Amino acid sequence: MVATISEQNSVSVAKELAIKIEHLNFYFGTGELRKQVLFDISLDLPKGQIVILTGPSGSGKTTLLTLLGALRTLHEGSLQVLGKEIVGLPDKALIPIRRNIGFIFQAHNLFESLSASQNVETSVELTRNIGEKRQLAVDMLGQLGLSDRVDYKPNALSGGQKQRVAIARAMVNRPKIILADEPTAALDKASGRDVVTLMRHFCEEAGTTVLMVTHDNRILDVADRIINLVDGRLESDSDLETQTSRIS
Amino acid sequence: MRRVYDCFVNFTFLKRVPLAWLNLTHDRKRFVTSLGGVAFAVLLMFVFTGFMNALYDSQIQLLTKLNGEVIVINRLKNNMFVPASFARRRLYQVRAFEGVADAYPFYISEGAWKNPETGQSFSVRTLAFNLGDPVLSLPAVNEYIAELQLPNAALIDTRVRPEIGPTEAGIVSELADRRIRIVGTFELGTDFASGNGNLVMSDVNFLRYFADRGPEEDTRSFATADLGVVKLKPGATVEKVVAALQQALPADVLVLPRDGPDGFVTRERLYWQENTNIGFVFTLLTTMSFFVGIILVYQILYTDVADHWAEYATLKAMGYSNAYLLGVVLQEAGFLSVLGFLPGFAVSYLLYNAAAAATGLFFQMTSERVVNLFVATFVMCLVSGVVAVRKVQSTDPAEVFGG
Numbered sequence: 001m002v003a004t005i006s007e008q009n010s011v012s013v014a015k016e017l018a019i020k021i022e023h024l025n026f027y028f029g030t031g032e033l034r035k036q037v038l039f040d041i042s043l044d045l046p047k048g049q050i051v052i053l054t055g056p057s058g059s060g061k062t063t064l065l066t067l068l069g070a071l072r073t074l075h076e077g078s079l080q081v082l083g084k085e086i087v088g089l090p091d092k093a094l095i096p097i098r099r100n101i102g103f104i105f106q107a108h109n110l111f112e113s114l115s116a117s118q119n120v121e122t123s124v125e126l127t128r129n130i131g132e133k134r135q136l137a138v139d140m141l142g143q144l145g146l147s148d149r150v151d152y153k154p155n156a157l158s159g160g161q162k163q164r165v166a167i168a169r170a171m172v173n174r175p176k177i178i179l180a181d182e183p184t185a186a187l188d189k190a191s192g193r194d195v196v197t198l199m200r201h202f203c204e205e206a207g208t209t210v211l212m213v214t215h216d217n218r219i220l221d222v223a224d225r226i227i228n229l230v231d232g233r234l235e236s237d238s239d240l241e242t243q244t245s246r247i248s
Numbered sequence: 249m250r251r252v253y254d255c256f257v258n259f260t261f262l263k264r265v266p267l268a269w270l271n272l273t274h275d276r277k278r279f280v281t282s283l284g285g286v287a288f289a290v291l292l293m294f295v296f297t298g299f300m301n302a303l304y305d306s307q308i309q310l311l312t313k314l315n316g317e318v319i320v321i322n323r324l325k326n327n328m329f330v331p332a333s334f335a336r337r338r339l340y341q342v343r344a345f346e347g348v349a350d351a352y353p354f355y356i357s358e359g360a361w362k363n364p365e366t367g368q369s370f371s372v373r374t375l376a377f378n379l380g381d382p383v384l385s386l387p388a389v390n391e392y393i394a395e396l397q398l399p400n401a402a403l404i405d406t407r408v409r410p411e412i413g414p415t416e417a418g419i420v421s422e423l424a425d426r427r428i429r430i431v432g433t434f435e436l437g438t439d440f441a442s443g444n445g446n447l448v449m450s451d452v453n454f455l456r457y458f459a460d461r462g463p464e465e466d467t468r469s470f471a472t473a474d475l476g477v478v479k480l481k482p483g484a485t486v487e488k489v490v491a492a493l494q495q496a497l498p499a500d501v502l503v504l505p506r507d508g509p510d511g512f513v514t515r516e517r518l519y520w521q522e523n524t525n526i527g528f529v530f531t532l533l534t535t536m537s538f539f540v541g542i543i544l545v546y547q548i549l550y551t552d553v554a555d556h557w558a559e560y561a562t563l564k565a566m567g568y569s570n571a572y573l574l575g576v577v578l579q580e581a582g583f584l585s586v587l588g589f590l591p592g593f594a595v596s597y598l599l600y601n602a603a604a605a606a607t608g609l610f611f612q613m614t615s616e617r618v619v620n621l622f623v624a625t626f627v628m629c630l631v632s633g634v635v636a637v638r639k640v641q642s643t644d645p646a647e648v649f650g651g
Contacts, residue, residue: 113274
């Protein structure tokens with residue numbers, strides 16, 4: 001895939017990129033306590049690629065994820081999400097950008113008072129597509145193998161099922177980008193495997209870019225590309241497809 | 249539960265997921281406790297404003313029953329407690345004025361009533377008038393005119409305090425150490441000046457009891473009256489007659505319209521408002537209940553927000569604005585105010601009746617007072633909602649990651 005991209009000219013490269021990061025620096029705190037956590041990150045994420053971000057704790061993985069999700073205001077460098085520069089944007093202007101991104105967290109963060117379908121519908125409502133929200137939610141849950149659990153409350157679902165509802169919530173609006181933070185950490189091996197396989201399946205179909213932070217070695221194989229972050233710097237960036245082809 | 253939810257949600261929030269309602273009612277036990285808290289604050293506010301209003305309203309009950317547009321009193325009688333009377337011949341003078349149809353003397357005196365069951369004496373107020381004069385617009389009193397003509401006959405107020413004993417026709421007891429026979433009942437209620445209750449009798453009987461009670465008591469006669477009730481001819485202007493009477497009569501009497509901002513009734517009410525701490529004490533108590541309510545509702549809403557912190561933050565990460573979250577919390581506040589008010593109101597209603605029966609005070613639950621307290625409850629919940637929502641608004645959605 002990298003090879004194909006390099007063959008194209010720079011204009012269409014920009015078009016095909018979901019996320020483009022150039023010389024991004026990020027700091028926590030101000031004044032004396034100011035501490036730099038990300039150093040001069042430059043990274044291009046093409047559309048449809050599934051990228052796993054690894055690295056030791058404290059290396060800034062999660063911070064990078066929150067930056068890409070437009071959850072923090074940024075001041076240095078350049079970060080384009082779906083062609084829109086978000087460095088320098090105020091908090092308010094970040095809110096509409098978040099609506100193009102699906103978030104999946106380590107915890108499912110589902111409202112216990114809402115049924116599976118209603119939890120997914122909260123996401124559809126953001127698109128103002130209120131008339132079809134129930135249908136969209138049910139379809140999405142169905143595709144994730146939860147058609148018989150649509151009206152169950154989270155309490156009546158297993159851990160893997162809850163995480164799949166959370167994935168349905170993140171994907172129901174067909175976002176161009178999905179950001180996932182250790183989505184399998186709270187799951188056993190089999191359900192973790194199921195969850196990432198489903199994610200991979202959908203993202204391939206919809207051409208969604210996925211950036212997943214994980215420590216879970218069991219799921220590394222779903223990735224197209226693995227990026228390693230150490231102490232706030234990009235340590236390595238390897239394309240699995242190229243590697244595999246090299247090995248074979 | 250489902251129906252209540254439909255009422256509120258269907259038209260207001262259309263087809264959105266009713267997050268506020270579902271979060272509020274998800275835990276039934278907690279929801280009921282929350283409503284209990286709001287209802288309790290509502291109840292406190294009702295009880296305190298109820299007592300305040302009852303104390304004021306009771307003072308003017310008798311005055312509003314006087315059947316005349318103009319009232320003549322001794323100038324020194326600045327409230328009903330003052331036993332000052334005036335010369336009855338002033339009322340004869342009044343009758344000569346243009347526009348005056350009639351002027352009736354009204355006699356009031358305190359006397360000791362013996363409870364026929366326990367034998368203990370309690371002070372009651374006796375109201376008396378010439379049975380030919382329609383002084384009181386109390387239908388029950390006018391029904392017993394014939395019976396009241398008998399010697400030592402009186403009517404008893406059914407809303408006297410319980411110390412007085414039974415209130416029914418046929419009771420024989422003592423008033424001012426004289427035998428008295430109850431021939432019927434009427435309904436009025438107590439106030440500060442009435443002691444434990446009211447009796448009504450003819451002016452002739454009044455003299456039997458109060459003309460000469462012994463060396464230490466005031467003597468009463470037909471020469472003086474406590475109130476003069478002036479009935480105007482149809483078409484006469486109250487202000488003009490009052491002005492003419494006050495101008496012509498000597499300064500020992502005061503002539504007042506019964507109603508209106510400068511009227512006798514308002515004056516009595518103002519006297520108690522300005523010369524007692526009732527207003528201050530009960531307003532303070534009501535305000536305290538209001539703040540107790542704010543704290544209660546704040547606790548309820550804050551717990552919801554804190555318990556669902558990660559979920560709310562997720563909503564923010566998904567692209568919901570602070571305004572939406574504010575809306576959710578304020579909706580919860582709105583539901584609490586409406587659903588907490590109803591039981592609070594219902595219990596207060598029962599309590600008003602019970603308090604009225606126990607004290608003989610006049611507890612009125614007017615629609616205006618109910619609406620006022622509902623508005624207070626709503627504001628109470630809204631303030632709590634706004635304070636509680638700051639927790640969500642300050643939530644940084646980035647913190648949900650890796651949390």
